[in-house]
Amino acid sequence: AAGVIQSPRHLIKEKRETATLKCYPIPRHDTVYWYQQGPGQDPQFLISFYEKMQSDKGSIPDRFSAQQFSDYHSELNMSSLELGDSALYFCASSLDQGPNFYGYTFGSGTRLTVV
Amino acid sequence: DQQVKQNSPSLSVQEGRISILNCDYTNSMFDYFLWYKKYPAEGPTFLISISSIKDKNEDGRFTVFLNKSAKHLSLHIVPSQPGDSAVYFCAAKSGGRDDKIIFGKGTRLHILP
Numbered sequence: 001a002a003g004v005i006q007s008p009r010h011l012i013k014e015k016r017e018t019a020t021l022k023c024y025p026i027p028r029h030d031t032v033y034w035y036q037q038g039p040g041q042d043p044q045f046l047i048s049f050y051e052k053m054q055s056d057k058g059s060i061p062d063r064f065s066a067q068q069f070s071d072y073h074s075e076l077n078m079s080s081l082e083l084g085d086s087a088l089y090f091c092a093s094s095l096d097q098g099p100n101f102y103g104y105t106f107g108s109g110t111r112l113t114v115v
Numbered sequence: 116d117q118q119v120k121q122n123s124p125s126l127s128v129q130e131g132r133i134s135i136l137n138c139d140y141t142n143s144m145f146d147y148f149l150w151y152k153k154y155p156a157e158g159p160t161f162l163i164s165i166s167s168i169k170d171k172n173e174d175g176r177f178t179v180f181l182n183k184s185a186k187h188l189s190l191h192i193v194p195s196q197p198g199d200s201a202v203y204f205c206a207a208k209s210g211g212r213d214d215k216i217i218f219g220k221g222t223r224l225h226i227l228p
Contacts, residue, residue, distance in 0.1 A: 004158070033215060042119075042204065042220040043159070056215050090158050103149045103206075104216065106158030 002026055004107035006091050012113045013081050021076040021110045025093030031055065032074040033104060034066060035090040043090060049074055081114045088112075118142045119207050121219035129227050134192040136222050138205030141186065145207040149216065150179060150190045153202045162203070163190070192224075200226045 005024040013019050025032050031050045035043040036059075045058035049068035060066075063081075068074045078085060088111050092104035120139045128134040136150075146167040151159035165172040165179045165188070172179050178191045192199055205219040 006158075035218075040220075042218045045215045045217070048215055058215065092158070103151070103161035103164055105161065106151075108156065108158045 004091055004093050004105050006089075006107035006110050008110060009108065010111050010113075012115060014115055015081055015083060017081050017114075019078045019081060019112060021078070021089050021091075021112070023074045023076070023091030023093075023107060025072055025074070025091070026095075026105055029072070029093035029095045029105070031094045032068055032072070033092045033094070034060075034074070034076050035092065037088040037090060037109075038084075039087070041087075046076070078112075083114050086112060086114045117219070118145075118217050119205055119219040121203075121205050121222050123222050124220070125223040125225065127225040127227055128195050130197060131194045134190075134195045134199065134224055134226070136190040136192075136203050136205070136224065138188050138190075138219055139186055140188075140205075140207050142207070142209070142217075143186070144209040145217075147208050148179070148181060148188050149206045149208075150177075151204040151206060151218075153204060153221070159204055195224075195226050197226050197228065200224055 007022045033048040034046040037043040046060040047066050048056045052068045064078050066076045088109045090109045092106045094104045149164040150162040152162045153159045163177045181188045202221045202223050204221045206216045208216045
């Protein structure tokens with residue numbers, strides 16, 4: 001079965017550079033979520049999209065932006081990178097948060113290292 | 116403020132015995148609770164969930180218990196197997212259509228041979 005695909009798996013950037021992370025949700029899933037997990041931390045919610053519209057926003061810095069495209073893939077754009085942005089970035093997708101909600105399906109994550 | 120708390124960063128259990136992972140929450144609006152399992156270099160994988168209208172949900176070796184009055188839930192794994200060694204995240208959400216899942220910090224479970 002198709003899973004959530006994230007690219008790249010690993011990314012090394014210098015301070016003040018820009019990074020773009022991509023997420024391809026499970027086909028027909030209508031909601032995409034982005035989470036950031038720092039070393040030894042729990043995954044922190046950044047932002048979500050439902051049907052290509054931003055649906056919720058968490059602790060996402062103003063330097064970050066995201067969007068969901070017509071094919072439902074999503075991109076997280078990160079500018080003016082700081083050392084503290086080094087983390088694992090997870091994308092997840094889901095469908096139907098009604099009675100049949102079974103949680104999100106996560107991708108394997110993108111490990112961003114800012115040097 | 117941590118809305119979902121897993122107070123044990125790690126837990127070691129003998130193979131074949133029962134593993135019990137605990138989780139507390141503070142937000143009384145949460146009405147759906149989930150456990151995720153995470154191996155290194157992989158994303159979290161959904162394990163089991165429970166709605167707030169229930170107090171127990173069982174799926175094979177995994178059982179989740181919910182005590183709403185105590186705002187506490189636990190995941191029982193019995194019997195524990197070597198492949199269960201992973202980080203387990205407790206998570207919760209409220210009932211809104213797009214409400215995001217809030218995660219705890221995770222508990223690393225080591226199954227000892």
